[in-house]
Amino acid sequence: MTLSAQKPAIDMLDLVVIGAGPHSLSLLCRLLEQSPFETLTDSDHQRYHHIRTKSKNKLVRDCCDTIDVDSLKPHIKVIDANVSSGGWMCQWNKSFEALHIAHLRSPVFFHPDPFHPDALRTFAKAECRECELLDITACFESGCKKCKKTKQRSHFIANDRRQFFTPSASLFQDFCASLVDRYGLDDVLHQGNVTAITPVNPNTPSSYFEIKSFNKYTGEYETFTAKRVVAALGNVNNPIIPPWVHMIPQHIPEKRIVHALDFVQCLKSDCEGCHDDILPDQLKEQLNDLSEKPRLLVIGGGLTSAQLVQLAVKRGFKDITLMTRGVLKTSQFDLSLDWIGRNANTLFASFWQAPLAERRAILRRAKNGGSVTPEYMALLKCYKETGVLEIKEKQEVRQADWNSHYEKWRVLMSTCEYEEYDVIWLGTGAALDVKKEACLVSVLESDPIEVVGGLPALDRNLKWGDLDLYMMSGYCGLSLGPTAGNLIGGRVAAERIAGDLWKKWVDESEELRSVSEGARVKGGREVKPDLFSLATMTGSFENFWSVLVE
Template sequence: MVDKKATYPPIVDVLIVGAGPCGLAAAARLREETPSAIFTDDEHQRYHWINKHSGRMPLVQAHHRRVKGVRAEKWKTYNSRSRQRTYSSVSTSSNESEAPSLSSSVDSAPDTEEAIMGEGSLSTIVLDGTGQRWMERWNRAFETLEIEQLRSPMFFHVDPGDRDGLLAYTGETGREGDLWEITGCVGKEMSKHKRKKKMMRSKAQAVGEVEIDERDRKDYFSPSTGLFADYCESIISRYGLDAPGTIQQREACDIKYDYHMDLSPTEKIFTVTNTDGTQFYSRTVVLAIGPGRRKILPFPLSAEETNGACHSTEIRSFPSPNIRQKVQQRRETNVVVVGGGLSSAQLVDMAVRKGVTKVWFIMRSDLKVKHFDIDLSWMGKFKNYEKAAFWSADTDEERLKMIQAARNGGSVTPRYQKVLRQHAARHRVSMHTRTVITGREYSPETQTWRLTTEPPIADLPAIDYIYFATGMGLDVQELPLLQTMSRDYPIETKGGLPCVTDDLMWHREVPLFVTGRMGALRLGPGAANLEGARLGAERIAWGMDEVLGRAETEDTTAQRSKECFCGLGNRYAGLADVSW
């Protein structure tokens, strides 16, 4: 008789949908037992001291396999750290003088099959429609748009082990030349009167009101895209997330949570169905799908019109073939870019650099200039006030208003504002604020557009191509992937965002976790950026411990040792087990 269960894939502990920054942050955090967010500098130093003097001082037992992970060194890979722990159990003389960094590990290096089966850790599999590598979509987008620099500061990254990890990695690899200083946001402080007035009114901060202390200057550099990509690769290697089979190139299209009589008749599990018909089974699911799936366009494009326009997320080569041909023939070319965010400014700059005669930059509001996509008040030394106000809000409607005020639509950095002005001074760019397209006519024969706008743009010529850098929309109720979940386990939404639990769970009885923009009502305005990826991963990890029972099944002695290291609880409680 054939075992029916053998025809099914194994049930994994965690299935992550999305291999971008949010998915990577969650996967890394689930393999990190001592994340930097939990420990102060003093606690970090105590860990270093304990490791340096391990075996010499009569400490609480620190050699348990789970606690021993703190002996790991920061930039060693998952496999090499595992080998070092084996070696250090019989000889510690070679590294006694070194103070190891606080990057924890799981217990054994994964083989190809173990990447899914999870030997010694949570079994994990990742589904992504773009490719079989972490950050594939992210890296491809930056490469296509020729973006050399991230907008984010140095402490925005996905490393759970060290808040200053990117800064340390830059120094270790000698790549200080890959950093750009974010000028104009450090050193100047608000007066007490202005600060008090600002706290009394919940209003978006202007660019000129700087609230970041001079002592934090080192944090306010932005890395090059190459440096950030390499740092992410080091994180992937460190936590053993690069084993073959970890990421499956599949597009998930449905998630169902119910009993499966052939696999798990006594507990509910997730069945994740992909567009190719394949199915995976998991005890928990992490939804890390980024900013959304619905492209925001000022008007729908017909099949014919898509030959002369596209959304910025659809760009595969730049410029379009017809413009490239005209540029090579030294003919006049005209391009329209619609949008008001940083991506639109980068498209305008790239079009000029590629030889386009003139770019018409159209935005429906004013050109807003900010260092980051959220206000400095959410990042500087008063961010605890803003976050406390957000988390203390009585309703999700209040939180949504705070998110909208903090982000306040698309914006460009001061650096790109300067670039745009330089192009405009040379008559290569024409900027039009508070302007919308009210009429259009596309000619397939000439492959050009005739546009009308409000207010009218004088002497607007025939347009060769339109790029819409108008962002992505997110409405949980519209996502095909969540139609079954919304039907079987309906929850409230505000502004398209799900009202999930504080642990970012869909429902207290449904261990479907969301992160990134989908968790904004719990994480705050920064949910959609790299900071939100790490904050979301932290909450998911704590919730995952409770759902999967790891916190309850962990050895009592190891748990007590860990609490003593952290200075948590009653450190004299261990005396109760001592025989006198």
């Protein structure tokens, strides 16, 4: 099936996706993939099988299997603020580049490809880049030993061992680029920073959304209309700033307190030597002077803080203090193995049966604060042994004052000791709080839903109440569980959202066909509706199913 070249211009988009990260990529690939591999439960398969076969109309059933993907893409737009500077996954790629991250934390079977579960490993082999897969089978073996010691069923079976490798950042980037090429997704991208999503005529058959977007390069606002919206928002909009920073009485000098996200923002500005630009000029001179040893304080106990320490060493710092609120923990993943092994179903069953407040507590416990991978922990120990790094565990900053005369920070520790530092870097992470997302203010006002600990209470299909607004990434935590923000969570979210979208598209196609087919039968033989008259009848505001022809 193809779309006629004579169709009128369609102003109403069928779908707008906000964000061009790995979760959005998972969704677009899933929407365009006609033969996805199985990732759902038996009940899920039964539900989707019902969707695909419930219609007695063969034309509608065939649409799901033989639709030309080129006719779907013109009705979809993906809006992201960083498209012009890097295309798909720009924020993701720049984050890895800014912090000099060599490998992903996720195993090789976490990826956006809906066609094959082993697609990333296959890609590495086809490109002769298997050397870029980091062996983390020690994590597999420790998980098996732990279960054996506690007489529990092992989290993994022997065949799972081959999946315990993590891809390099460049390998994963090229793999995702191959998905973009395979599904032709560059054409759906549009540069813009979405500032508002406004429901129009909500809870009515004629409801739609107005999406306001600002293009920072042209300095102009654009407004798009769409029947459905998917918000794949990350947590980079809400950096966690410690309370003592807000208590600093005087003006904070530029570049003397820097959050990890600032490194990424600097790199996104396409400036040369961006890591130098994040440092004060005087400090750069001191780093180049071998007689000077400027002091750096890194705050945080997770992987980002360890990456900041590594970055500081590369920038020439020789006196670094890493301060953590608790004890540094080592973990290959950012959540327990219980949630990704074969015993995970039991935990997820308990999670879904729990009330929302308890689910939020489970999410916090599953993360268990920050942790550092074994590779970075070995690196920190090496820095400590060489005298470059001092680690202060179970300590916090109570107060910090800037001495403008000496141009140094005077920091009061929780141990009631004072230390002086030239610069402070914050590896304190970012928070998920849907109420602080500027683009969702109108949605929260017009169609409020329950929010628990910053996370919205979405339905099973990750839909916002009665609106055709879907959420992805960590904001699906109350519906998907602790893996919501991970790559595997993006794939599960894509399955749920794509299933619901296809159901709506099929139902709309069936409804429109039933309206038009009454006078379209001659001698008991069906005559398919004329394309232009069908488009005219819908006022050019229907989705692509409205104008399909053989």
